[in-house]
Amino acid sequence: MYLYSGKKRKTFHYRYVHNRKHKIIKVGSFPILNFSEILVIYAKYRNALAKGLDPRIADESQQSFQTLNQFFNTTYLPGLKLRKKSWKNDYSSYKNHLSKHFGLKLLSDITPADVLNFSNAQLEARYSAGTINARLVLLGNMFKAAEKLQLQGYPNRASLEITLLPYNSKKERFLKIDETEKFFAALKTSKNKILPEIVAFLLLTGARVGEVLSAEWDDFNLEKNLWRVPMTKSGMPRTIVLSEKSKDVLLKISNWQKLIFPDGRSQFVFVNPRTQKAYTTIQKPFFRARKLANLEDLRIHDLRHSFASALVNRGVSIYEVQALLGHASVTTTMRYAHLSQDRLYKSVAEASNYYNIEI
CATH class of the missing domain: 1.10.443.10 (Intergrase catalytic core)
Structure with missing residues (x-):
């Protein structure tokens, strides 16, 4: 894995040998991908090679090798900015909460247990049910967007079993x-x-x-x-x-x-x-x-x-x-x-x- 510095941007590339042929995969741009994420993707590529698989062919579009941070920044966020006026709220929720729990995980590795652990951690941090639900909805929307793009190599939204917490959205509180x-x-x-x-x-x-x-x-x-x-x-x-x-x-x-x-x-x-x-x-x-x-x-x-x-x-x-x-x-x-x-x-x-x- 190496970092290539072009005139306008820096990109990570993975150079490897498979069946006696030298090959290169463009992984992503810096600083959209940080070094921690690159190490996760590098380990995934090495694992594919150890099994005799070509990392590029093992997942043609490389979607299963993406971390959630990479998918959010390169795929989901640009569209979010175009269609939602309050996109900054979602960006803040992702950056401050979802990213810390799921960000370095590969899309293919996120499980229902991870989602449940996130909900429990948020409850322990004493966030309200409504606030937690908003973050769970954002997570679900990301996987729903990936489904619409027909990306491969990760669980679909339904299989993550995202369950919203009981919440009365019509809670009434008036200042006396x-x-x-x-x-x-x-x-x-x-x-x-x-x-x-x-x-x-x-x-x-x-x-x-x-x-x-x-x-x-x-x-x-x-x-x-x-x-x-x-x-x-x-x-x-x-x-x-x-x-x-x-x-x-x-x-x-x-x-x-x-x-x-x-x-x-x-x-x-x-x-x-x-x-x-x-x-x-x-x-x-x-x-x-x-x-x-x-x-x-x-x-x-x-x-x-x-x-x-x-x-x-x-x-x-x-x-x-x-x-x-x-x-x-x-x-x-x-x-x-x-x-x-x-x-x-x-x-x-x-x-x-x-x-x-x-x-």
């Missing part, structure tokens, strides 16, 4: 009024100095965290109280109506940016002052704050749930809530239709008063 004060007190202790403003803006607009963190100043028309989100989860733009309180948050951020940016402000609204780039995540500081406030079951997306629940409890119609959340179907919005007991009591009292029945 009495929880808000202690949660924001905890947020203000964060090293992320604008974390309270980010969380407040999420809670006041009902927007998704990705929409908020990628928001640019040019997206806002404060005179008309409008925020145009150019790209949403559905792939379509939408417009969010701003309240006075949400505009107050923007004003505070604007004044803060005037102090730290030479030009008076950044392109993005919620910017890391150290990198001067938009935040891509607030998970770690959010988790620390919720732990400090003893609200460890609160998730970032629950702020969107809380916004919707507050609207319904204030008498806003489900169709108006649908419009404010940007749902294409009212069916999706129905999960937020949770009226408080006080409101239900007042509603049923209205019916009683209407008929004016005397017993």
Whole structure:
């Protein structure tokens, strides 16, 4: 095995002799393949030669000699970038979790036991069932893509017996009024100095965290109280109506940016002052704050749930809530239709008063 340095790239090649003929197999490019992966592939080739087999013929397309890392980087990832707007989430899941467990394994060597061990390890690390399931789905999708490409030499998706964990995706958690004060007190202790403003803006607009963190100043028309989100989860733009309180948050951020940016402000609204780039995540500081406030079951997306629940409890119609959340179907919005007991009591009292029945 040797590394060939061309003008534009470096590639690994395997030189061998079979039936008295000198042959070469191009294995892959550096640094897409690292040296640990090359050692695994090298051992596979040597094993084939020891059995009297030509490594090239033993697996014509060399798919069984690929590690999962190689398949992900060279085959799966390029297509993922084209078809999925949130491909970076899958990339992060693979790099930080799947790669560490399966990355150096050959495709042909991955077994149902490996999948089960991965699930158990994730549970021991105290990841939620929903998070683990998302990673298992990604793993399954990789093998499903390989099936569609008709690649050979590895188990198909069904044979891996990928079983998702029991999980209630409709879990409901709303930030209560009495929880808000202690949660924001905890947020203000964060090293992320604008974390309270980010969380407040999420809670006041009902927007998704990705929409908020990628928001640019040019997206806002404060005179008309409008925020145009150019790209949403559905792939379509939408417009969010701003309240006075949400505009107050923007004003505070604007004044803060005037102090730290030479030009008076950044392109993005919620910017890391150290990198001067938009935040891509607030998970770690959010988790620390919720732990400090003893609200460890609160998730970032629950702020969107809380916004919707507050609207319904204030008498806003489900169709108006649908419009404010940007749902294409009212069916999706129905999960937020949770009226408080006080409101239900007042509603049923209205019916009683209407008929004016005397017993």
